[in-house]
Amino acid sequence: MDRTKKKxxxxxVVIVGGGIIGTAVARELSRYKLDVLLLxxxxxxxxxxxxxxxxxxxxxxxxxxGTLKAKYCFPGxxxxxxxxxxxxxxxxxxxxxMVARTPEEMxxxxxxxxxxxxxxxxxxxxxxxxxxxxxxxxxxxxxxALYAPEGGSVMPFELAAALxxxxxxxxxxxxxxxxxxxxWTEDGKKYLETEEEVFEADYVINAAGLFSDDxxxxxxxxxxxxxxxxxxxxxxxxxxxxxxxxxxxxxxxKISKGILVIPTAAGNxxxxxxxxxxxxxxxxxxxxxxxxxxxxxxxxxxxxxxPRQIIAQFAGVRAASDRGDFIVELSPNVPGLVHxxxxxxxxxxxxxxxxxxxxxxLKEAGLELEQKEHFEPRRxxxxxxxxxSREEQDALVKKDPSYGRIICRCESITEGEIVDAIxxxxxxxxxxxxxxxxxxxxxxxxxxxxxxxxxxxxxxDIPVTAVTKAGPGSEQVKFVAKELSExxxxxx
Amino acid sequence: MKQVHVDVAxxxxxxxxxxxxxxxxxxxxxxxxxxxxxxxLGGILQQCIHHGFGLHxxxxxxxxxxxxxxxxxxxxxxxxxxxxxxxxxxxxxxxKIYAVNSQTGMLEINAKAxxxxxxxxERTRGALRIPGGRPAxxxxxxxxxxxxxxxxxxxxxxxVILGSGDIGLIMARRFTLEGAKVEAVVEVLPYAAGLTRNxxxxxxxxDIPLYLQSTVIEIHGTKxxxxxxxxxxxxQWNPIPGxxxxxxxxxxxxxxxxxxxxxxxxxxxxxxxxxxxxxxxxESMMTNIPGIFACGNVLHVHDLxxxxxxESERAGMYAGxxxxxxxxxxxxxxxxxxxxxxxxxxxxxxxxxxxxEFFMRVQRPEDSVVLDVGGLRQLKKTSVRPSEMLDVKxxxxxxxxxxxxxxxxxxxxxxxA
Numbered sequence: 001m002d003r004t005k006k007k008x009x010x011x012x013v014v015i016v017g018g019g020i021i022g023t024a025v026a027r028e029l030s031r032y033k034l035d036v037l038l039l040x041x042x043x044x045x046x047x048x049x050x051x052x053x054x055x056x057x058x059x060x061x062x063x064x065x066g067t068l069k070a071k072y073c074f075p076g077x078x079x080x081x082x083x084x085x086x087x088x089x090x091x092x093x094x095x096x097x098m099v100a101r102t103p104e105e106m107x108x109x110x111x112x113x114x115x116x117x118x119x120x121x122x123x124x125x126x127x128x129x130x131x132x133x134x135x136x137x138x139x140x141x142x143x144x145a146l147y148a149p150e151g152g153s154v155m156p157f158e159l160a161a162a163l164x165x166x167x168x169x170x171x172x173x174x175x176x177x178x179x180x181x182x183x184w185t186e187d188g189k190k191y192l193e194t195e196e197e198v199f200e201a202d203y204v205i206n207a208a209g210l211f212s213d214d215x216x217x218x219x220x221x222x223x224x225x226x227x228x229x230x231x232x233x234x235x236x237x238x239x240x241x242x243x244x245x246x247x248x249x250x251x252x253x254k255i256s257k258g259i260l261v262i263p264t265a266a267g268n269x270x271x272x273x274x275x276x277x278x279x280x281x282x283x284x285x286x287x288x289x290x291x292x293x294x295x296x297x298x299x300x301x302x303x304x305x306x307p308r309q310i311i312a313q314f315a316g317v318r319a320a321s322d323r324g325d326f327i328v329e330l331s332p333n334v335p336g337l338v339h340x341x342x343x344x345x346x347x348x349x350x351x352x353x354x355x356x357x358x359x360x361x362l363k364e365a366g367l368e369l370e371q372k373e374h375f376e377p378r379r380x381x382x383x384x385x386x387x388x389s390r391e392e393q394d395a396l397v398k399k400d401p402s403y404g405r406i407i408c409r410c411e412s413i414t415e416g417e418i419v420d421a422i423x424x425x426x427x428x429x430x431x432x433x434x435x436x437x438x439x440x441x442x443x444x445x446x447x448x449x450x451x452x453x454x455x456x457x458x459x460x461d462i463p464v465t466a467v468t469k470a471g472p473g474s475e476q477v478k479f480v481a482k483e484l485s486e487x488x489x490x491x492x
Numbered sequence: 493m494k495q496v497h498v499d500v501a502x503x504x505x506x507x508x509x510x511x512x513x514x515x516x517x518x519x520x521x522x523x524x525x526x527x528x529x530x531x532x533l534g535g536i537l538q539q540c541i542h543h544g545f546g547l548h549x550x551x552x553x554x555x556x557x558x559x560x561x562x563x564x565x566x567x568x569x570x571x572x573x574x575x576x577x578x579x580x581x582x583x584x585x586x587x588k589i590y591a592v593n594s595q596t597g598m599l600e601i602n603a604k605a606x607x608x609x610x611x612x613x614e615r616t617r618g619a620l621r622i623p624g625g626r627p628a629x630x631x632x633x634x635x636x637x638x639x640x641x642x643x644x645x646x647x648x649x650x651x652v653i654l655g656s657g658d659i660g661l662i663m664a665r666r667f668t669l670e671g672a673k674v675e676a677v678v679e680v681l682p683y684a685a686g687l688t689r690n691x692x693x694x695x696x697x698x699d700i701p702l703y704l705q706s707t708v709i710e711i712h713g714t715k716x717x718x719x720x721x722x723x724x725x726x727x728q729w730n731p732i733p734g735x736x737x738x739x740x741x742x743x744x745x746x747x748x749x750x751x752x753x754x755x756x757x758x759x760x761x762x763x764x765x766x767x768x769x770x771x772x773x774x775e776s777m778m779t780n781i782p783g784i785f786a787c788g789n790v791l792h793v794h795d796l797x798x799x800x801x802x803e804s805e806r807a808g809m810y811a812g813x814x815x816x817x818x819x820x821x822x823x824x825x826x827x828x829x830x831x832x833x834x835x836x837x838x839x840x841x842x843x844x845x846x847x848x849e850f851f852m853r854v855q856r857p858e859d860s861v862v863l864d865v866g867g868l869r870q871l872k873k874t875s876v877r878p879s880e881m882l883d884v885k886x887x888x889x890x891x892x893x894x895x896x897x898x899x900x901x902x903x904x905x906x907x908x909a
Contacts, residue, residue, distance in 0.1 A: 484671030
């Protein structure tokens with residue numbers, strides 16, 4: 001293992017990875033008198049698998065008994081209302097409906113019903129009439145369903161950002177653009193190296209998602225590996241918002257929960273995801289074949305879906321492990337190293353419960369934990385202009401005129417909100433889109449992107465040509481006008 | 493919240509809104525207000541710095557900003573009020589408008605008549621579902637046009653343009669003049685989607701290749717776009733295996749259609765034509781909501797601004813009349829139907845008391861045909877193209893001679909006519 005000349009900074013606990021798991025752990029550990037640092041490879045937290053998550057807070061009835069997925073999913077679900085309330089993040093508790101088209105499928109639904117009941121999940125069986133009454137736009141061939149009213153939706157990126165903000169409020173440090181390029185143990189100490197710095201850590205939490213096996217290997221743990229599995233999702237225009245109330249699941253297949261129809265917390269309807277094993281951990285391309293399968297699946301649930309109303313699509317890669325279950329454990333080989341790996345679905349739902357279990361693991365590893373006298377559980381969201389009444393909007397603009405300048409016309413997002421997002425850590429066009437939805441609407445930034453580019457340039461004091469979509473290398477406009485034509489003239 | 497009362501409120505200060513406001517004012521409407529979200533009037537014309545505007549209206553080749561300025565100057569000579577940097581958030585069926593700006597805060601504008609003139613937006617990569625990664629460097633052509641012509645930045649130096657709509661053609665030339673290399677313009681149709689003059693002046697004059705019946709089937713690159721794969725398509729627009737070709741580029745521009753921006757209209761209860769994506773209107777350009785009128789690209793996408801101005805003057809005139817209470821409901825209604833090789837006709841319904849100008853588009857190119865206006869008028873055309881809007885004027889007398897209550901607009905071969 002390479003050693004470095006950089007001087008090591010001592011930290012008690014280093015969390016590697018700022019996805020939903022890493023940020024949830026950061027916030028959990030911020031309750032204690034600890035020196036905690038989170039390292040994130042991307043320009044902002046929540047940018048890996050998290051941002052491409054379906055955003056479903058699962059009911060807790062799907063998982064095989066005896067698995068860690070089962071252990072953490074339902075408790076995680078139960079933590080969501082309070083968590084989102086404290087963090088001022090929208091939790092849309094619109095329920096989950098698993099629908100059956102044949103008596104055989106209804107038998108399977110019955111099994112999930114019993115599984116849910118056993119765990120204490122609030123589940124109900126609906127007959128055909130009840131399904132129609134609750135969801136009139138579903139395929140008429142559906143004969144019954146399982147309803148879990150306590151399932152719901154969140155915007156996963158928003159939640160990760162909120163968890164991080166709250167952790168920082170409570171004293172956690174974090175670095176972005178800080179990929180761990182090297183890690184090793186020496187004299188019982190653990191070292192982590194980024195481009196800029198080296199850290200000496202007493203405890204390391206491996207929440208590196210898709211790259212958690214790579215990090216484990218750097219420390220000499222090669223007993224698990226990540227099997228990347230891609231999912232494509234397709235988003236509809238906001239005008240398609242009221243087609244279904246709950247998230248609609250088919251009866252699941254062997255590998256995945258199937259193609260779903262999802263009313264997202266942001267209001268848009270979404271369909272997906274596919275579940276395809278891929279070779280590349282960063283294979284985020286969408287495909288025609290993926291679309292065909294998603295649309296076929298979604299249309300069999302909701303026949304009225306019209307592909308012409310799709311405004312955007314994306315793909316994410318699940319960090320599934322070769323164990324087929326979550327890995328939440330102390331390294332058997334490296335003292336003080338905690339692996340939180342293989343967190344595929346229902347990882348978002350399970351995240352708060354997994355995070356809440358981390359203090360136990362750290363204690364087991366010998367860390368003494370003492371609660372802070374004052375932990376601030378509350379974080380305030382960006383003030384969202386669109387959520388205010390006309391009178392409140394009027395008062396806000398009079399107080400701060402930047403809220404009177406609408407930048408994103410599709411979603412009515414103001415300059416005030418965008419500047420707030422930048423002050424909270426948004427550094428890129430995508431970061432602003434994820435945080436405040438400017439550019440996430442039907443014109444997909446066609447009108448507002450040049451204006452947001454100007455705001456990023458102004459607030460970060462960087463040239464327009466340095467403004468990126470998603471970090472270095474993704475500059476949107478590369479040249480000042482005339483620069484190119486002058487280069488041509490100079491050549492000739 | 494500031495309350496404002498006006499006779500006619502025009503939403504949008506582009507070419508449609510300017511012409512409508514002027515016409516409403518001439519019609520005697522006392523208080524006419526233009527609400528514009530941008531920092532200046534003129535709409536999208538301000539970034540269309542190429543020439544070719546106003547050939548019909550002014551018999552001159554003007555640039556976009558010059559064309560707009562003629563109308564802006566006329567507005568300045570009147571007492572028409574203008575609110576800039578003001579965004580309309582909501583329009584109610586009772587013609588109450590909620591708008592916001594930094595200086596005043598929220599405004600409640602009560603209008604006797606409202607003219608919708610919000611224009612259109614560009615279709616996006618997401619709407620087309622082009623497979624592949626989602627790197628930087630993919631722009632709708634109009635966004636790129638704004639970056640270059642308003643903000644003064646060049647997106648990249650090696651571009652592929654998908655779609656041969658007018659903005660795409662114009663941008664192919666603009667990029668070339670700015671020192672970039674345009675590798676290809678790719679069009680799914682068997683003919684160019686934009687005006688013939690733009691194909692000649694923007695592509696042929698600069699030796700930019702146009703690939704017809706082809707499309708982009710994959711975008712390559714994770715951070716910045718690195719290449720696209722294009723392929724030929726069959727009649728159903730499915731890629732033909734074996735025809736794939738990878739073209740390196742750092743920029744992809746999309747000029748794949750425009751969509752009228754009718755979110756405010758729908759909110760107000762305005763009924764939308766699924767073909768035009770714009771409101772259904774009668775001969776006075778009034779929608780199904782009394783006192784709410786529509787014109788310009790929010791009504792249907794035009795290719796010539798001259799037509800926008802003419803159509804909008806009619807909308808403004810009738811809105812002015814409505815506001816001062818001098819319009820009379822027409823006695824006999826005629827429904828306008830799109831017949832053979834007609835994709836749509838605007839207006840959708842007319843009376844027999846007003847002169848009407850119909851605007852329409854054909855579904856497919858045809859040569860040596862006759863445009864038959866319900867048997868009332870027949871116009872010989874050497875060729876018709878979906879990209880070139882047709883218009884025809886009809887007098888009340890002609891309409892009165894129509895038998896029945898539907899007028900069928902159709903294209904027929906010349907020998908049959």
